[in-house]
Amino acid sequence: MKQILRNPLLLVGLGYLFVLVLFAVLGPSIRTAQLRQPGDLNFSATTTAVGPVYAAPGTPKLPLGTDEIGRDEVARLAAGAQVSLMVGFVVQVLAVSTGMLMGVLGTFTPPWIRMPVLRFTDAMFAFPDILLAILIVGTFSAPDLGVFPVIVALGITAWPSVTRLTVTQIASVKDREYVVAARAAGASLPYLVRKHILPQVFPLILAVSMVEMAGTVLAESTLSFIGIGVQAPKPSWGNMINDVRSGEITSHVPQLVFPCLLLSLTIFALNFVGDGLLAALDPKKG
Amino acid sequence: MRLARAISLRLLFGALSLLFVSLVTFIAGALAPVDAATLQAGEKATLADVQRLRHQMGLDRPWPVRYAEYVEKAVHGDFGDSYMGVKEPVRDIIARCLPMTAEIAFLALLVSSAIGLSLGTISGVYRNKVPDRTVLTFSTLGVTIPNFVLGPFLVYIFATKLNYLPVNWRMDRPQGDFYYLLLPVLILAARPAALITRLTRASMIDTLQQEFIRTAVAKGVPRWRLYLKHALRNAILPVVTAIGTNFGILLTGSFAVERIFTIPGLGSRTIEAIVSSDMPVVQACVLVTGAMFIVVNMVVDMMAPVLDPRIRESQV
Numbered sequence: 001m002k003q004i005l006r007n008p009l010l011l012v013g014l015g016y017l018f019v020l021v022l023f024a025v026l027g028p029s030i031r032t033a034q035l036r037q038p039g040d041l042n043f044s045a046t047t048t049a050v051g052p053v054y055a056a057p058g059t060p061k062l063p064l065g066t067d068e069i070g071r072d073e074v075a076r077l078a079a080g081a082q083v084s085l086m087v088g089f090v091v092q093v094l095a096v097s098t099g100m101l102m103g104v105l106g107t108f109t110p111p112w113i114r115m116p117v118l119r120f121t122d123a124m125f126a127f128p129d130i131l132l133a134i135l136i137v138g139t140f141s142a143p144d145l146g147v148f149p150v151i152v153a154l155g156i157t158a159w160p161s162v163t164r165l166t167v168t169q170i171a172s173v174k175d176r177e178y179v180v181a182a183r184a185a186g187a188s189l190p191y192l193v194r195k196h197i198l199p200q201v202f203p204l205i206l207a208v209s210m211v212e213m214a215g216t217v218l219a220e221s222t223l224s225f226i227g228i229g230v231q232a233p234k235p236s237w238g239n240m241i242n243d244v245r246s247g248e249i250t251s252h253v254p255q256l257v258f259p260c261l262l263l264s265l266t267i268f269a270l271n272f273v274g275d276g277l278l279a280a281l282d283p284k285k286g
Numbered sequence: 287m288r289l290a291r292a293i294s295l296r297l298l299f300g301a302l303s304l305l306f307v308s309l310v311t312f313i314a315g316a317l318a319p320v321d322a323a324t325l326q327a328g329e330k331a332t333l334a335d336v337q338r339l340r341h342q343m344g345l346d347r348p349w350p351v352r353y354a355e356y357v358e359k360a361v362h363g364d365f366g367d368s369y370m371g372v373k374e375p376v377r378d379i380i381a382r383c384l385p386m387t388a389e390i391a392f393l394a395l396l397v398s399s400a401i402g403l404s405l406g407t408i409s410g411v412y413r414n415k416v417p418d419r420t421v422l423t424f425s426t427l428g429v430t431i432p433n434f435v436l437g438p439f440l441v442y443i444f445a446t447k448l449n450y451l452p453v454n455w456r457m458d459r460p461q462g463d464f465y466y467l468l469l470p471v472l473i474l475a476a477r478p479a480a481l482i483t484r485l486t487r488a489s490m491i492d493t494l495q496q497e498f499i500r501t502a503v504a505k506g507v508p509r510w511r512l513y514l515k516h517a518l519r520n521a522i523l524p525v526v527t528a529i530g531t532n533f534g535i536l537l538t539g540s541f542a543v544e545r546i547f548t549i550p551g552l553g554s555r556t557i558e559a560i561v562s563s564d565m566p567v568v569q570a571c572v573l574v575t576g577a578m579f580i581v582v583n584m585v586v587d588m589m590a591p592v593l594d595p596r597i598r599e600s601q602v
Contacts (some may be wrong), residue, residue, distance in 0.1 A: 131537065135310070142319075225542055226557050260439070267432070
């Protein structure tokens with residue numbers, strides 16, 4: 001705990017993430033309420049025009065201006081933050097739970113279960129980076145499914161590395177004296193795994209999954225940027241960046257800069273927090 | 287003899303990986319909502335028509351049979367025809383798009399290795415001093431900033447403001463390929479370069495603490511000869527092993543970079559195919575990209591024992 005409080009980068013990262021979560025949760029509703037005019041009955045933060053097209057930032061009503069069809073940038077950035085944080089969080093929850101389960105299965109089961117599990121995990125590494133996610137999204141994506149295909153695709157791509165980590169970590173823990181002592185005292189295998197092994201392994205996996213979450217946020221925005229992730233009109237930082245095509249950069253600087261900035265800062269923050277936690281867990285490396 | 291066995295094991299593992307990738311692309315094709323039969327039958331066809339076509343095309347046979355046929359055809363370079371437009375054979379599409387992507391990826395691999403190795407060596411040598419701090423800052427930026435954020439930023443500076451470099455790829459390229467490739471390759475290389483820098487630094491620091499370095503210092507080996515010849519040769523191994531992973535990052539990175547610069551490579555063709563549900567093209571593109579990744583990884587793994595006698599000795 002002390003080490004966590006002493007690491008300024010980690011604190012900055014946590015602070016940023018906290019503000020970002022607030023922005024994501026509260027942003028769209030506050031903006032919607034502020035922008036709602038007596039006439040705009042069916043106003044929604046993400047679909048309906050509220051201002052002039054490509055309004056310049058700086059006015060109190062539209063502090064960051066509007067996009068190509070007059071939608072408020074602040075509301076869209078907040079909605080994009082929702083997408084990124086939600087996808088990042090859900091995918092990591094899926095990846096960590098599946099990955100740890102497979103890791104336990106890959107260590108403590110008889111060979112006829114263990115070997116297929118481990119070989120299948122190895123085989124998943126035959127796909128570079130997010131290529132598998134691209135294939136899955138490409139097979140099932142339909143605009144009405146929303147972010148669901150993205151979450152499934154990134155979840156399937158993310159669990160194998162958690163399994164590898166779990167297997168190596170369990171291997172380093174399972175023959176330690178206290179585990180052997182507990183087994184000698186008659187503890188059953190499920191009890192050992194639950195009470196003695198996983199609690200030892202879990203903090204490290206959690207810290208690594210913060211770093212991995214940065215990768216997931218990046219992957220989601222990459223998919224959305226190349227046009228196969230989160231689909232318009234739902235905003236994501238990736239598709240907001242893609243909306244400003246390279247030929248028109250000069251005229252639409254604010255529309256490009258803010259999603260880029262938020263995305264980069266978020267990836268930074270997640271990395272800082274993950275690395276900080278890793279350093280706190282392993283004083284030798286810190 | 288042991289080396290031969292290790293190499294054949296690695297080849298076997300590579301072949302199995304290829305089979306796995308082909309199986310996954312086959313399953314994706316089988317699960318896709320639109321198949322060749324529904325497409326050929328057209329919108330007005332009844333369910334019975336589609337079933338009949340499916341039977342004619344052999345799509346109702348058990349899946350192991352169809353998978354075996356798929357693999358056999360793929361081995362001969364036959365990936366079927368595109369669903370779209372003039373139903374061009376997918377083989378021709380791949381032959382047209384692949385060289386572009388491969389060229390950019392390999393150039394980026396060279397550039398990133400060169401940058402990463404030199405910056406990483408400098409950083410490791412001047413550990414915790416100003417050069418190291420500077421390099422570390424840049425490598426952190428390089429690892430974190432997505433290429434589609436870096437892309438528009440560099441395009442804005444070098445193409446729009448300074449007007450040194452082109453905004454987009456052009457089919458005729460009046461100024462020579464180098465001029466058009468510079469920005470895409472640099473942007474693609476940024477992340478791997480940063481990763482290689484970090485890895486080289488760590489590996490260099492590790493190596494410089496070993497005893498043979500102390501011996502060399504005591505012997506009076508000149509400073510930079512010590513770093514480049516004695517230390518780097520030992521420090522380079524983990525970096526070589528990481529080339530495989532980095533190549534994967536380059537392959538998927540090219541999806542975004544090709545889109546930024548409208549380069550007609552495999553990446554932008556895959557996306558085009560995904561958007562239009564052109565499954566044969568999607569399958570073939572993913573299969574070819576995966577195959578490149580597997581082959582490069584295989585070559586890299588085989589280079590490790592060649593570069594390092596210790597691995598050669600310990601090889602199972």
